[in-house]
Amino acid sequence: xxxxxxxxxxxxxxxxxxxxxxxxxxxxxxxxxxxxxxxxxxxxxxxxxxxxxxxxxxxxxxxxxxxxxxxxxxxxxxxxxxxxxxxxxxxxxxxxxxxxxxxxxxxxxxxxxxxxxxxxxxxxxxxxxxxxxx
Numbered sequence: 579x580x581x582x583x584x585x586x587x588x589x590x591x592x593x594x595x596x597x598x599x600x601x602x603x604x605x606x607x608x609x610x611x612x613x614x615x616x617x618x619x620x621x622x623x624x625x626x627x628x629x630x631x632x633x634x635x636x637x638x639x640x641x642x643x644x645x646x647x648x649x650x651x652x653x654x655x656x657x658x659x660x661x662x663x664x665x666x667x668x669x670x671x672x673x674x675x676x677x678x679x680x681x682x683x684x685x686x687x688x689x690x691x692x693x694x695x696x697x698x699x700x701x702x703x704x705x706x707x708x709x710x711x712x
Contacts, residue, residue: 582623585653588634588642589696592616595628598695601673602666620655645697654701660688663702667692670700 589595592613596606599618607625610617614633618626631642643650657663664681670692671677678699681690689703 580623582625584617584625584627585651586627586629586634586637587696587698588631589628590631591695592628592630594695598670598673598675599628602669626653645693645699649699652699652701654703657702657704660704663688663690663704666702670694 592615596616600606604618604620607617607619610627613630615627615629618628620626629637634642655666657666667677667690675692675694677691678693679691682688686706686709687703688705689701691699691701693699
C-alpha cells in the first residue's frame with residue numbers, strides 16, 4: 579500500500595467549506611463524510627480532512643490556533659502550469675477566499691496562494707521539473 583497523507587484542518591462551517599472547495603474543483607469521498615467531517619481529495623494519495631472545530635478538538639488537548647491571526651501550517655499544492663496556478667487562486671478569490679501574498683515569479687518556479695474561509699493558507703505553485711533534476 580502506498581503511503582497516504584491526511585492533513586486535518588478545523589473548519590467553522592463544514593457545508594460552506596465543502597461549497598468553497600467544490601468551486602475550486604476538488605471532490606470529496608462520501609464514505610468519510612458526515613455532519614462532523616469530510617475527506618477532500620487533493621491527489622491520488624493526498625487528502626484534507628475538514629473537521630468541524632468541536633470534532634477536531636476531540637483529537638488534541640491543545641487549543642485550535644486562530645488561523646486568521648497566526649500561521650501553524652502552509653499548505654503547498656503543485657499545479658501543472660502557471661495558468662493553472664492563476665486559475666485556482668482566482669477561483670478561490672471568487673468563492674470568498676483572500677490573497678495573502680502577491681504572485682511570485684522566479685522563472686523556474688511560479689506561485690500564488692489564497693486563504694480559505696477559515697484562514698488556512700494554501701500556496702499553489704508550478705515548478706519547471708527540468709530545473710529540479712540533477
